[in-house]
Amino acid sequence: MQGNTCLAQCPPKTSFSLTQSLQQPACIKELNLRGQSLELLPPSIGQLRSLRLLFLHENHLRHLPENLTALDSLRVLFLNKNSLLDLPASLGNMRRLRQLQIEQNMLTELPPSVAGLDSLRYLLSAYNNFTSLPEEVGQWNQLEYCDVSHNQLLFLPASVNRWGNLRYLYLNDNKLQQLPARLGDLARLEELNLSNNQLEELPASLGECQNLKVLILSGNQLRALPKSLGKLTKLEMLILNDNQLTTLPRSLSKLKQLKTIIVKQNAFTPAARRQAETTLPGAKLYF
Amino acid sequence: MKPTSTLLLAALLGGGKALAQVPCPTLPADHISRFTSVEPTTQPQDLRIPSTHTFQMLAQGNMPYTNAADGNMLEAFDFTGYAPIAGSSTNGYLSINHEGSGTTSGVSMLSLNFNAATKLWNVTAKHPVNFGPVTGTINNCSGTVTPWSTIVTCEENTGPTTPTDTNNDGYMDSGWNVEIDPVTHTVKDQNGDGTPDKLWKMGRLKHENIVVAADQRTAYEGADDGSSNSFVYKYVATTPGQLGNGTLYALQLNGAIGTGTTGTWIVIPNSTPAECNNTTAAARALGATSFNGVEDIEISPLTGQVYFTAKGPGTIYRFTDTGATGTTFSNFEIFAGNTPTNTAQAYNINYGTGTISELWRTGNDNLTFDSQGNLYVLQDGGRNHVWLIKPCHTQANPAVEVFAVTPAGCEPTGMTFSPDERFIFISMQSPDANTLATVDAAGQSVVFNKSTAVVIARKGVLGTALSTKGAQAELAKADVYPNPVNGSELTLQLSHNQKEAATLTVYNTLGARVFEQAATLNQGQNTLKLPVSKLTNGHYNLVITTATTTTTRPFIKQ
Numbered sequence: 001m002q003g004n005t006c007l008a009q010c011p012p013k014t015s016f017s018l019t020q021s022l023q024q025p026a027c028i029k030e031l032n033l034r035g036q037s038l039e040l041l042p043p044s045i046g047q048l049r050s051l052r053l054l055f056l057h058e059n060h061l062r063h064l065p066e067n068l069t070a071l072d073s074l075r076v077l078f079l080n081k082n083s084l085l086d087l088p089a090s091l092g093n094m095r096r097l098r099q100l101q102i103e104q105n106m107l108t109e110l111p112p113s114v115a116g117l118d119s120l121r122y123l124l125s126a127y128n129n130f131t132s133l134p135e136e137v138g139q140w141n142q143l144e145y146c147d148v149s150h151n152q153l154l155f156l157p158a159s160v161n162r163w164g165n166l167r168y169l170y171l172n173d174n175k176l177q178q179l180p181a182r183l184g185d186l187a188r189l190e191e192l193n194l195s196n197n198q199l200e201e202l203p204a205s206l207g208e209c210q211n212l213k214v215l216i217l218s219g220n221q222l223r224a225l226p227k228s229l230g231k232l233t234k235l236e237m238l239i240l241n242d243n244q245l246t247t248l249p250r251s252l253s254k255l256k257q258l259k260t261i262i263v264k265q266n267a268f269t270p271a272a273r274r275q276a277e278t279t280l281p282g283a284k285l286y287f
Numbered sequence: 288m289k290p291t292s293t294l295l296l297a298a299l300l301g302g303g304k305a306l307a308q309v310p311c312p313t314l315p316a317d318h319i320s321r322f323t324s325v326e327p328t329t330q331p332q333d334l335r336i337p338s339t340h341t342f343q344m345l346a347q348g349n350m351p352y353t354n355a356a357d358g359n360m361l362e363a364f365d366f367t368g369y370a371p372i373a374g375s376s377t378n379g380y381l382s383i384n385h386e387g388s389g390t391t392s393g394v395s396m397l398s399l400n401f402n403a404a405t406k407l408w409n410v411t412a413k414h415p416v417n418f419g420p421v422t423g424t425i426n427n428c429s430g431t432v433t434p435w436s437t438i439v440t441c442e443e444n445t446g447p448t449t450p451t452d453t454n455n456d457g458y459m460d461s462g463w464n465v466e467i468d469p470v471t472h473t474v475k476d477q478n479g480d481g482t483p484d485k486l487w488k489m490g491r492l493k494h495e496n497i498v499v500a501a502d503q504r505t506a507y508e509g510a511d512d513g514s515s516n517s518f519v520y521k522y523v524a525t526t527p528g529q530l531g532n533g534t535l536y537a538l539q540l541n542g543a544i545g546t547g548t549t550g551t552w553i554v555i556p557n558s559t560p561a562e563c564n565n566t567t568a569a570a571r572a573l574g575a576t577s578f579n580g581v582e583d584i585e586i587s588p589l590t591g592q593v594y595f596t597a598k599g600p601g602t603i604y605r606f607t608d609t610g611a612t613g614t615t616f617s618n619f620e621i622f623a624g625n626t627p628t629n630t631a632q633a634y635n636i637n638y639g640t641g642t643i644s645e646l647w648r649t650g651n652d653n654l655t656f657d658s659q660g661n662l663y664v665l666q667d668g669g670r671n672h673v674w675l676i677k678p679c680h681t682q683a684n685p686a687v688e689v690f691a692v693t694p695a696g697c698e699p700t701g702m703t704f705s706p707d708e709r710f711i712f713i714s715m716q717s718p719d720a721n722t723l724a725t726v727d728a729a730g731q732s733v734v735f736n737k738s739t740a741v742v743i744a745r746k747g748v749l750g751t752a753l754s755t756k757g758a759q760a761e762l763a764k765a766d767v768y769p770n771p772v773n774g775s776e777l778t779l780q781l782s783h784n785q786k787e788a789a790t791l792t793v794y795n796t797l798g799a800r801v802f803e804q805a806a807t808l809n810q811g812q813n814t815l816k817l818p819v820s821k822l823t824n825g826h827y828n829l830v831i832t833t834a835t836t837t838t839t840r841p842f843i844k845q
Binding site for chain 2: 147
C-alpha cells in the first residue's frame with residue numbers, strides 16, 4: 001500500500017524499522033530507531049509525512065539529510081547521543097515541532113532558520129559545542145523548557161528576553177561572563193541554573209522574575225548579589241557554593257518561602273555567617 | 288537484583304569493623320547457583336546457560352495483553368521482578384519494565400503460577416500498569432520488589448518526552464521512583480489523598496535502581512548521570528513499609544575514589560516540591576561523590592554490606608553502612624571488576640573442558656544476590672554476560688563464573704529469584720533479528736528476536752522432558768550449520784577432549800526420533816555431516832550422546 005490508500009488498514013502506529021515504515025509511509029505516526037548503530041539516514045525518510053514522533057537517538061549519525069525537514073507533521077525529534085556536526089539548514093521548516101532533543105552531539109551552531117520553529121516548547125541541547133545562539137531564537141515564544149548546559153556559550157542573545165513562556169532555563173557549565181540586562185522579562189521563569197560559568201555580577205532585573213523558585217549560581221566568581229533578589233517572593237532554593245561571596249543581601253529576609261541556601265566554599269567570616277543565620281531564621285543555611 | 292523479603296531477612300545493616308574475607312559455602316548439589324560455567328564467547332543467537340539448567344520463555348515483546356483493548360506488550364524489557372503472593376514461590380506476579388522512549392515506556396504486570404505436575408509456569412494474565420494518573424512514566428529502567436511485595440519502577444531520565452510539570456502539581460513529570468501495587472497493577476497513593484503519587488521524597492534524578500532493606504525503612508538508590516552527577520543515595524522512610532515520606536542522603540567519600548575508605552551521608556533537602564525536583568543539583572552543591580554511571584545497588588544477605596556498580600569504569604564497589612540511624616559508612620572498597628590501576632581486569636573461567644581468561648570489560652549493570660551471598664552481575668557492554676561472583680571472591684583470589692552467554696544484540700536485564708531460589712526470572716532486552724530457534728523446557732520454539740522474559744531453573748525442577756536424567760556435561764563446542772538448512776546436509780562441528788563413541792539422534796517437535804547415526808569422536812576438532820534431505824520442513828533437535836556428555840542443538844529444515 002502506498003500513500004493514503006492504507007487508511008482503512010493502518011498497522012500499529014509505532015514502528016521500529018525504517019524499511020517497514022516506508023512500505024506504508026502514510027500510516028506511521030511514531031518511528032523509533034534508537035540505538036541501531038545508524039551512520040546514515042536515507043533521504044527517503046522524508047516520505048513519512050504523517051510522522052509525529054521520530055526517535056533517532058543513540059546512533060552514530062554525523063549529518064542529517066536535508067529533506068528530513070519535509071516531515072512537517074513532526075512534533076518530537078530525538079537526535080541525542082549521536083555524533084552530529086551540523087543540523088539541516090532548513091530545520092526551521094518544521095513548524096509543528098514541539099520538542100527538539102539534540103544533546104550529546106558535536107554541534108557548534110543552530111542554523112538561522114530556527115526562527116521558524118515557532119511551536120517549539122522543549123529544547124534539550126546539553127553537551128554540545130555551541131559558543132553562541134542565533135538572535136533568531138527569540139522567535140520561540142512558546143518555549144517552556146530550555147537546556148543549553150555543558151556547552152561553550154560565551155554570551156546569550158539579547159532576544160532571549162522574549163521567551164515569555166519559559167519556565168525552566170539551564171545554562172550551567174558554559175563560559176558566560178555576563179547576562180542580558182533584560183533577563184528579568186522572563187516573568188514565568190521557575191528554575192534558573194547558571195552554575196559553573198564565569199559570572200562576576202548578575203543583572204538587577206533578575207529580581208523581576210517573580211515566579212522563580214530555584215536559583216543556582218554555584219561555581220562562578222560572584223562577589224555580591226543584587227539587592228533585587230529580595231523581590232523573588234516565591235524563591236525556595238538558592239544555591240551559591242563556590243563563589244567569592246562575603247555576605248548575603250539583607251533583602252533576602254523578605255523571602256518567606258526560602259528554605260534552603262547553600263553557600264559552601266565562599267568567603268564568609270564567622271561573623272557574617274552568624275549574621276546570615278540571624279537574618280534568615282526560616283532558612284537552612286549550608287556553610 | 289531486587290531481593291525478595293526472604294532474601295533480605297539476613298541483611299542486617301550495622302557494624303563498622305573491617306570484615307574478614309567471607310568463606311565460600313559448599314552449595315547443595317541441587318542449588319541453583321551450583322553449576323559449571325558456560326564457555327565465554329561473543330553473543331550467539333541463542334541463550335547459553337549451564338548444561339545443568341534449563342529455561343522456559345514466559346513473555347516476548349508484542350504479545351497481546353489479556354484485554355484486547357490494551358493492545359500488545361511493549362518492547363525493551365528491563366527489570367523483571369517476581370512478586371510472590373503470600374510468600375509463594377509458585378504463585379505470584381512478574382513485573383516487567385519497558386525501558387522505551389516516547390510512548391514505549393511503561394510496565395507490564397503478569398500473573399503466573401507453577402504447575403507441579405507439568406513442572407512449568409503458566410502465565411494467566413498480562414496487564415499494562417496504568418500510569419495515567421501520574422502523567423505517565425519514561426525509560427522504566429530497573430527497580431525492586433519491596434519486602435512487602437510491591438514493585439518500585441525507576442525512571443531513568445528526568446525528561447525527555449515532557450521534561451516539565453505539565454499538571455502543575457509542583458513536581459516535574461519524570462525522574463522519579465514509582466511504587467506499584469501488583470495486584471491492581473496501579474500506582475500507589477503515597478499521601479492518603481486517594482490519588483496515586485510518585486515517590487517524590489526519594490528525589491528526582493536519573494534513577495537506575497533501588498533496594499529496600501529488611502528493616503523496611505532503609506533504601507539505597509543510584510543515578511546513572513555521567514561523570515559529574517552519578518551519586519549514591521540512601522533514603523530512610525519515616526514509617527516502615529511506607530516510602531512516601533523520609534530523609535534523603537547522598538554519599539560523600541572521604542578522599543578520592545580508589546583511596547577513600549570511609550565517608551559521610553549528607554542530608555539532601557526534600558521538604559518542598561522545588562527541593563525534590565532539584566535533588567541532583569543539591570547533592571552536587573553539597574559535595575556528594577560522583578561514580579560515573581551508578582547502576583544497580585544491592586545488600587549482601589551474608590554481611591549486610593551495600594554493593595553497587597559503576598558502569599563507566601566497570602567496577603563493583605561495596606561498603607559497610609550504619610543503617611537507618613547512621614550518618615557514616617566504612618570499609619569502602621572495590622569488590623570486583625576494573626580498578627584505577629587495572630582497567631583491563633580478566634578472570635579465569637573454568638567451563639568444564641577448559642579454562643579461559645575472560646576480560647571483565649565495562650558495563651557491569653544489574654546485580655542480584657542469592658541468599659548464600661553469590662552475586663550475579665548482568666552486563667550491558669563488553670560481551671553482555673551474566674556473571675556470578677562467589678562471596679569468597681577477592682581481587683587477589685578471584686572466584687568468578689559465567690552463568691550465561693546471552694543472545695546476540697541483547698542486554699540481560701532483571702533479575703530476581705523466587706523466594707525458595709529454585710527459579711530465576713530474567714529478561715533478554717531487545718536482541719537482534721536472530722533466526723535460530725531453541726526449544727525451551729515447555730517445548731516452545733523460542734527465537735530471540737525480540738525482548739524475551741524467561742524463567743531459569745535446574746533441569747528436573749523446570750520441565751519434565753529431561754527431569755529424570757542426571758545432570759551431564761555438554762560438549763565444549765558444538766555448532767550446527769547452515770541453520771536453517773535447506774540443502775541435503777547439515778554440518779556438525781564440535782570439539783571433544785577424548786576419543787569416544789557417539790550417537791547422533793534427531794527428534795522432531797513431538798519428541799519422535801526421526802534419524803539416528805553412530806559416530807566416533809576424536810580428541811580435538813570434529814566435523815560430521817548429517818543427511819537431512821528426507822526430513823520434512825520444520826523444527827528439530829539434534830542430540831549428540833556420548834558416555835560422558837549429552838548435547839542438544841536445535842535446527843530448522845526448510
